[in-house]
Amino acid sequence: MSTKVDHAEASSEFIAETDHLEFHDRRLWDLRKKRDRAVAEVPEWEQLRELASAIKAHTLTHLGDYLEQFERAAQANGVTVHWARDAAEHNQIVHDIMASRHARTLVKSKSMLTDECEMRAFLEPRGIEVIETDLGERIQQLDNEPPSHIVVPAVHKLRADVAEVFGRTLGTDPTNHDVHYLAESQRRTTRPSFLNADAGMTGANFAVAETGAIVVCTNEGNADLSVHCPKLYIASVGIEKIIPKTEHLGVFVRMLSRSALGSPITQMTSHFRVPRPGSEMHVVLVDNGRSQRLGMADFWYSLKCIRCGACMNTCPVYRRSGGLSYGATYSGPIGVIIDPTYDLRKYSALPFASTLNGSCTAVCPVKIDIHDQIYKWRRVIAERNALPFTKRQAMKMAGKLMASPKLFRAAVEAAGAGVEYLPRVMLYNRLNTWGKQREVPVAPDQTFRQWWLKHRAQGKEPGGES
Amino acid sequence: MKVGLFVPCYVDAFFPEVAIATLELLERFGCEVGYPLNQTCCGQPMANSGCEAEAADTEALFVRNFSDQGFDHIVGPSGSCVHHIRDHFTAIDQTAEVQHVRAHTHELVEFLHDVLGVREFPWAEFPHTVGLHNGCSSLRKLGTASHSEAVHAVPFSKPMTLLAGVKGIRFVMPERPDECCGFGGTFSVYEEPVSARMGQDKVHDHQRAGAEYIVSADMSCLMHQKGCAERMGMPMKFIHIAQVLNGAHQ
Numbered sequence: 153m154s155t156k157v158d159h160a161e162a163s164s165e166f167i168a169e170t171d172h173l174e175f176h177d178r179r180l181w182d183l184r185k186k187r188d189r190a191v192a193e194v195p196e197w198e199q200l201r202e203l204a205s206a207i208k209a210h211t212l213t214h215l216g217d218y219l220e221q222f223e224r225a226a227q228a229n230g231v232t233v234h235w236a237r238d239a240a241e242h243n244q245i246v247h248d249i250m251a252s253r254h255a256r257t258l259v260k261s262k263s264m265l266t267d268e269c270e271m272r273a274f275l276e277p278r279g280i281e282v283i284e285t286d287l288g289e290r291i292q293q294l295d296n297e298p299p300s301h302i303v304v305p306a307v308h309k310l311r312a313d314v315a316e317v318f319g320r321t322l323g324t325d326p327t328n329h330d331v332h333y334l335a336e337s338q339r340r341t342t343r344p345s346f347l348n349a350d351a352g353m354t355g356a357n358f359a360v361a362e363t364g365a366i367v368v369c370t371n372e373g374n375a376d377l378s379v380h381c382p383k384l385y386i387a388s389v390g391i392e393k394i395i396p397k398t399e400h401l402g403v404f405v406r407m408l409s410r411s412a413l414g415s416p417i418t419q420m421t422s423h424f425r426v427p428r429p430g431s432e433m434h435v436v437l438v439d440n441g442r443s444q445r446l447g448m449a450d451f452w453y454s455l456k457c458i459r460c461g462a463c464m465n466t467c468p469v470y471r472r473s474g475g476l477s478y479g480a481t482y483s484g485p486i487g488v489i490i491d492p493t494y495d496l497r498k499y500s501a502l503p504f505a506s507t508l509n510g511s512c513t514a515v516c517p518v519k520i521d522i523h524d525q526i527y528k529w530r531r532v533i534a535e536r537n538a539l540p541f542t543k544r545q546a547m548k549m550a551g552k553l554m555a556s557p558k559l560f561r562a563a564v565e566a567a568g569a570g571v572e573y574l575p576r577v578m579l580y581n582r583l584n585t586w587g588k589q590r591e592v593p594v595a596p597d598q599t600f601r602q603w604w605l606k607h608r609a610q611g612k613e614p615g616g617e618s
Numbered sequence: 619m620k621v622g623l624f625v626p627c628y629v630d631a632f633f634p635e636v637a638i639a640t641l642e643l644l645e646r647f648g649c650e651v652g653y654p655l656n657q658t659c660c661g662q663p664m665a666n667s668g669c670e671a672e673a674a675d676t677e678a679l680f681v682r683n684f685s686d687q688g689f690d691h692i693v694g695p696s697g698s699c700v701h702h703i704r705d706h707f708t709a710i711d712q713t714a715e716v717q718h719v720r721a722h723t724h725e726l727v728e729f730l731h732d733v734l735g736v737r738e739f740p741w742a743e744f745p746h747t748v749g750l751h752n753g754c755s756s757l758r759k760l761g762t763a764s765h766s767e768a769v770h771a772v773p774f775s776k777p778m779t780l781l782a783g784v785k786g787i788r789f790v791m792p793e794r795p796d797e798c799c800g801f802g803g804t805f806s807v808y809e810e811p812v813s814a815r816m817g818q819d820k821v822h823d824h825q826r827a828g829a830e831y832i833v834s835a836d837m838s839c840l841m842h843q844k845g846c847a848e849r850m851g852m853p854m855k856f857i858h859i860a861q862v863l864n865g866a867h868q
Contacts, residue, residue, distance in 0.1 A: 585810045601625075
């Protein structure tokens with residue numbers, strides 16, 4: 153059985169590293185500000201959000217049809233289409249495609265889906281070397297860590313950390329923290345891989361049903377090199393990435409990079425549709441829990457996500473706890489609402505790693521009601537008995553106390569007990585936890601109710617117990 | 619106009635002065651204010667923890683308290699509690715009585731601004747430099763001010779509009795005016811490390827902007843921020859908007 157993720161504990165370790173925490177918070181807040189400026193330059197932004205959300209809603213409610221249309225179009229283009237029910241099938245399909253062609257090295261651009269499927273861990277023991285070619289993802293691979301952010305995978309690392317990782321793994325000078333030096337070092341070690349690899353892989357930002365095209369948005373050009381150098385190209389595509397028509401890119405591409413990084417568009421928006429002469433192109437369409445999520449009345453909206461990361465950048469909790477503290481492929485607000493669909497118990501603490509402040513919902517380009525879903529997940533977790541026992545007990549006690557004016561007053565007004573008892577009543581447990589870094593409020597001489605009885609009720613008897 | 623005064627549990631216990639200011643303010647504008655004596659809580663702490671069943675009796679009690687005295691409106695000085703009543707009061711059957719209570723419950727600022735439509739507070743003077751803190755429920759759910767994510771929205775702030783009617787008050791703007799302060803109800807204890815750090819960052823942001831006071835319509839946020847500031851030995855002061863509008867002199 154999987155171990156429950158303890159987000160609070162993990163975040164305390166993240167916060168203890170002050171330099172890292174402050175850089176992380178500033179860097180991501182800076183992306184949020186850039187997003188605001190980029191959005192400000194598009195007067196019809198709110199209409200675009202409506203459109204994007206509606207296109208996604210339409211597509212998801214006709215998903216089977218569009219997937220089949222995509223398959224037909226792709227096949228007509230000479231592409232081989234595979235269907236994977238889950239991560240295991242996806243990994244096996246990729247392995248079989250490669251193994252049957254004696255392909256032993258795979259260069260790939262960033263794909264959250266292959267992280268979700270833990271593809272590297274499957275392929276590598278089976279003799280297939282996987283080389284991440286996105287700079288951030290490569291740093292994470294070399295450091296044997298998952299990405300901490302879906303757009304900027306190594307954002308939790310300082311330059312010095314990267315220099316250390318590269319020094320250890322690429323043999324560069326670990327004391328040289330210069331960004332250009334580090335980027336160039338990675339470039340020099342990755343370039344030969346493109347030329348020598350047997351196969352290339354990308355994820356997909358969009359898969360266009362009418363044309364069978366895979367659309368990949370990157371800033372480094374590494375996806376194009378991964379596709380165009382080797383003779384075998386495999387695209388791993390989550391089934392929710394389908395959009396009906398090319399013209400819909402006119403909505404999504406305008407929003408993606410503005411939301412993610414505050415730039416009008418990514419450096420490269422590549423459309424891969426037809427295998428070039430002498431090469432093969434395969435598309436693996438992956439479900440892995442998505443159709444089950446599509447059947448959840450309260451949560452299917454999360455499938456609209458275009459993985460821009462705007463909700464993460466704006467999230468004050470994410471910025472102060474780091475992506476790795478969520479212990480899942482997807483972190484931040486979007487992670488909080490999709491991770492429980494993979495493993496409710498393991499990720500049962502995540503919907504509580506939120507203040508329900510709603511900033512995520514307000515920046516989401518496809519209008520996912522993220523904070524409402526977080527609220528609803530809490531109920532599901534309580535209903536399925538996945539709350540910690542002490543919390544459940546505390547809530548039962550609180551529920552009884554708050555439903556009884558008599559018990560409530562006894563708790564609030566008991567002479568001298570206010571300070572000690574009340575925070576426990578209101579904050580439900582762990583008085584010490586409140587007091588670790590905060591003063592406990594001082595209980596006044598009288599409650600408001602006592603004041604009212606003295607000054608306003610003029611000897612009238614208080615209302616009876618109900 | 620008959621108004622039922624809703625005093626959230628933590629305000630009753632820890633901040634009676636906020637409830638008194640709310641009461642006096644409503645009376646200054648001619649409201650006939652009643653205070654149901656059997657009120658406890660709105661049920662939000664249980665419901666926000668996912669325990670809707672445990673919130674049901676408390677929600678039912680709230681409705682009983684506020685539905686039988688002929689109140690035209692129910693007013694409370696706390697955005698998140700009012701948000702809970704209005705938008706999340708779903709643990710109980712939605713009878714006509716329940717729906718009436720939910721629809722007629724207001725947060726103090728929106729009641730003053732929208733229902734009473736008042737702008738002048740001639741008795742109030744607050745010659746201090748203040749930073750305004752909008753609780754997230756007030757801001758993004760009740761919509762008492764425009765929020766920074768909606769960059770094309772026409773900027774407005776109901777609390778700021780009201781405070782502008784107070785003599786001598788000066789405002790400063792922190793760098794991240796609508797970043798959450800990290801209180802979040804039970805989040806403040808179950809996610810203590812992040813919560814405390816958010817609170818520290820929030821008060822530092824106001825301090826850098828030059829605020830002497832942080833003013834808010836949400837006392838729970840202030841309770842948390844004050845706790846953080848005091849522990850750090852920071853001389854920041856905190857006051858509820860009801861007190862400022864009611865003419866508090868500090």
